[in-house]
Amino acid sequence: MDPAFRPFITDLLQRAGGMPPWVMPPLPHFLLLFLFVLCTATVRAQDAAPPVEDPLQTVEVKASAGPYDARRDDTATKIVVTQEEIAKFGDTALGDVLKRLPGVTIGGAPGRGGEIRMRGLGSGYTQVLLNGEPVSPNFSLDTLDPASVERIEILRAATAEFSTQAIAGTINIVLKRAIATRQRNIKTGMRVDHGQPGANLNIQLSSRIGDISSALGGGAAYNRQHRTSRGVTTFTDPAGLVTTRRDDAASNEGLYRAVNLAPRVTLKLGPDDSVTSQSFINATRYTGPWRMRTTTSIGSLPRFPASAGAVADATDLARTDVAWTHQMAGSASVVLKAGGAWTRRANRQGSSNSDATGTLARQVATRTLDRGWTASGKFATPVGDAHAFTAGWDGARSQRGEARIQREQSTTGAPGANLDQPYDGAVSRLALFAQDEWTIDRQWSGYAGVRWEGLRTRSGGNPGVQVDNTARIWSPLFQALYKLPGAPRDQLRLALTRTWKAPTFRMLNPRRVAADDNTPATPDTQGNPRLRPELATGLDLAFEHFIAGGGLFSASGYVRRIRDTTHDTILLVDGAWLSMPVNTGAARTHGMELEAKFPLRAWYPAAPAIDVRANLARNWSTRDGVPGPGNRLDSQTPLSANLGIDYKAARLPLTLGGSFSFKNGGPVRLSASEFDYASVTRVLDLYALVRFDVKHQLRLSIANALHQESMTATSWVDDSGTLRDAAFTPTSTVFRAVLELTW
Numbered sequence: 001m002d003p004a005f006r007p008f009i010t011d012l013l014q015r016a017g018g019m020p021p022w023v024m025p026p027l028p029h030f031l032l033l034f035l036f037v038l039c040t041a042t043v044r045a046q047d048a049a050p051p052v053e054d055p056l057q058t059v060e061v062k063a064s065a066g067p068y069d070a071r072r073d074d075t076a077t078k079i080v081v082t083q084e085e086i087a088k089f090g091d092t093a094l095g096d097v098l099k100r101l102p103g104v105t106i107g108g109a110p111g112r113g114g115e116i117r118m119r120g121l122g123s124g125y126t127q128v129l130l131n132g133e134p135v136s137p138n139f140s141l142d143t144l145d146p147a148s149v150e151r152i153e154i155l156r157a158a159t160a161e162f163s164t165q166a167i168a169g170t171i172n173i174v175l176k177r178a179i180a181t182r183q184r185n186i187k188t189g190m191r192v193d194h195g196q197p198g199a200n201l202n203i204q205l206s207s208r209i210g211d212i213s214s215a216l217g218g219g220a221a222y223n224r225q226h227r228t229s230r231g232v233t234t235f236t237d238p239a240g241l242v243t244t245r246r247d248d249a250a251s252n253e254g255l256y257r258a259v260n261l262a263p264r265v266t267l268k269l270g271p272d273d274s275v276t277s278q279s280f281i282n283a284t285r286y287t288g289p290w291r292m293r294t295t296t297s298i299g300s301l302p303r304f305p306a307s308a309g310a311v312a313d314a315t316d317l318a319r320t321d322v323a324w325t326h327q328m329a330g331s332a333s334v335v336l337k338a339g340g341a342w343t344r345r346a347n348r349q350g351s352s353n354s355d356a357t358g359t360l361a362r363q364v365a366t367r368t369l370d371r372g373w374t375a376s377g378k379f380a381t382p383v384g385d386a387h388a389f390t391a392g393w394d395g396a397r398s399q400r401g402e403a404r405i406q407r408e409q410s411t412t413g414a415p416g417a418n419l420d421q422p423y424d425g426a427v428s429r430l431a432l433f434a435q436d437e438w439t440i441d442r443q444w445s446g447y448a449g450v451r452w453e454g455l456r457t458r459s460g461g462n463p464g465v466q467v468d469n470t471a472r473i474w475s476p477l478f479q480a481l482y483k484l485p486g487a488p489r490d491q492l493r494l495a496l497t498r499t500w501k502a503p504t505f506r507m508l509n510p511r512r513v514a515a516d517d518n519t520p521a522t523p524d525t526q527g528n529p530r531l532r533p534e535l536a537t538g539l540d541l542a543f544e545h546f547i548a549g550g551g552l553f554s555a556s557g558y559v560r561r562i563r564d565t566t567h568d569t570i571l572l573v574d575g576a577w578l579s580m581p582v583n584t585g586a587a588r589t590h591g592m593e594l595e596a597k598f599p600l601r602a603w604y605p606a607a608p609a610i611d612v613r614a615n616l617a618r619n620w621s622t623r624d625g626v627p628g629p630g631n632r633l634d635s636q637t638p639l640s641a642n643l644g645i646d647y648k649a650a651r652l653p654l655t656l657g658g659s660f661s662f663k664n665g666g667p668v669r670l671s672a673s674e675f676d677y678a679s680v681t682r683v684l685d686l687y688a689l690v691r692f693d694v695k696h697q698l699r700l701s702i703a704n705a706l707h708q709e710s711m712t713a714t715s716w717v718d719d720s721g722t723l724r725d726a727a728f729t730p731t732s733t734v735f736r737a738v739l740e741l742t743w
């Protein structure tokens with residue numbers, strides 16, 4: 001064991017013991033036992049290992065240019081997360097990887113999935129791309145095996161090459177491509193989640209024969225799930241007296257299965273031409289029964305105090321693209337790309353609702369089919385010695401067909417409802433862009449771009465359900481990088497952007513969907529075909545300091561002014577509560593982000609081999625037309641932070657690490673009468689990597705070790721009193737073991 005390790009850990013544990021419980025609550029007994037056993041085994045093995053004498057070696061020094069670093073060298077700011085970092089914790093869902101990245105949070109309870117957020121904003125403010133193209137509405141990133149991802153790119157400021165529907169920023173998921181060398185890799189793993197078993201398998205194969213290189217990635221997953229939740233509904237009159245209290249208890253047992261394939265082929269046609277094809281095929285199935293029971297301690301029972309049913313969900317997805325690359329004289333190049341995507345989802349839900357007079361049986365079947373194509377072209381060329389000019393276009397058309405069929409049979413005396421609600425639509429997109437990145441002098445480099453994007457959404461279906469919505473947006477963009485004179489490791493960044501957010505199919509669809517229990521907290525829903533896109537003008541500033549050994553420190557700030565913001569407004573129409581999105585006015589959001597990543601030995605040479613990574617984001621926003629305090633935009637996450645530590649043993653093939661994530665919630669005022677609340681979220685993940693040799697390794701991990709319960713609440717306040725719906729979602733700790741073989 002390193003001599004510096006014992007006092008360092010002792011001091012660290014002493015400091016951790018004095019932390020307040022809101023930062024680090026007490027660890028469960030099983031976790032303390034796991035840490036104790038793991039650390040004891042490591043210490044004893046290191047102490048028992050004989051000293052290794054380093055033989056005299058001949059060192060050859062060659063001068064070469066430093067490796068390319070997109071974070072440091074690109075004028076347009078970009079954070080690149082490599083496959084090594086993605087695989088570190090052995091995650092089986094991509095959302096678990098994203099939650100640890102700087103400035104990124106995941107909505108919802110830990111381990112339950114949720115929307116991806118940058119700057120604390122989701123709901124379309126954060127753009128998510130797969131291989132540089134927008135994902136389809138039915139596509140969930142959690143269906144992607146992290147092992148099939150080559151890298152993740154985080155763009156805080158928009159660029160002309162990608163769509164500028166990125167008010168909060170862009171996350172681009174890049175799948176693995178064909179490589180030049182032969183490789184065979186297999187990962188097989190087991191997991192336990194809330195006592196339920198699961199297994200996953202991933203295979204990566206690649207080879208090259210002459211001018212053809214190919215690769216095939218694939219995976220399968222099988223998980224049993226047990227989920228419980230509880231809810232509390234209360235109504236308080238103006239005098240503060242609780243007149244209604246209802247408690248709901250729900251549970252479901254589910255079986256999740258998934259399989260995916262990702263073939264890639266590259267054909268070298270000559271010294272200047274190549275063709276690449278990349279595809280992704282995924283199929284997921286989920287089935288399971290559910291039960292819910294309502295008890296009332298104050299007031300009367302609801303119409304149906306008991307219900308049970310089952311859900312079956314099937315999603316199939318296929319997407320492919322073919323790209324031709326031609327190298328021209330003078331380092332210029334042309335890339336033409338075409339692709340197609342197809343997604344089908346079928347969801348069936350059956351329920352039986354009971355009361356004192358009988359039962360109401362309901363069957364709801366929803367079928368959705370998305371299909372479309374994309375095409376793009378890009379020309380890139382250097383201009384002189386200082387400019388890199390790129391221009392291009394991209395177009396896409398996607399069609400959606402949706403059918404919702406509801407059948408009811410009632411023995412309560414009330415008539416059952418039979419509904420057939422077909423819906424179809426199409427989205428057409430065309431974009432033109434040009435950008436230039438140039439080196440002004442040794443200190444300055446600049447980026448200027450412009451993008452025009454047109455979007456048209458058309459739909460039909462039942463009589464009166466018609467949409468024809470068109471948006472045309474110009475987006476001028478400018479970024480600059482300034483390297484401080486006399487300080488080669490320090491630099492400043494600036495970005496001026498115009499970005500936007502288009503309304504989705506759901507938001508535009510005027511079809512009304514009735515709620516089981518119509519209240520201000522659970523209203524009917526209906527879209528608004530007259531919605532306008534939200535437009536934002538933004539400014540980003542950043543200071544970056546790079547540390548020897550690959551570390552960095554970054555401090556950045558941003559501000560956005562958004563007009564025509566969209567909000568779901570609650571209305572009372574014909575005696576029933578209705579939620580409908582409307583453009584409500586302007587909003588402002590601003591914030592700051594801090595990021596640090598460094599080896600501890602960069603500051604303390606005698607310290608053990610520990611790498612530290614940390615980030616913190618603080619966000620503020622206000623919406624016009626909504627009284628404060630708490631009138632945050634899109635229930636914005638006000639504060640998030642991550643702290644991670646990795647330790648590589650000196651004489652053992654062992655790496656240990658952990659990551660602690662913190663996400664604040666708090667109250668949000670959505671309108672004069674509507675309020676939301678979300679609890680604080682704390683997540684602790686741990687891993688241990690044992691390398692038997694260069695081709696065999698074992699990865700052990702514990703995800704969500706604190707298994708904290710999540711709580712959300714919605715309140716409606718008017719002259720009659722306060723209606724409050726609170727939902728409590730327990731979470732569980734997941735244990736994983738993954739064996740990785742390469743040959």
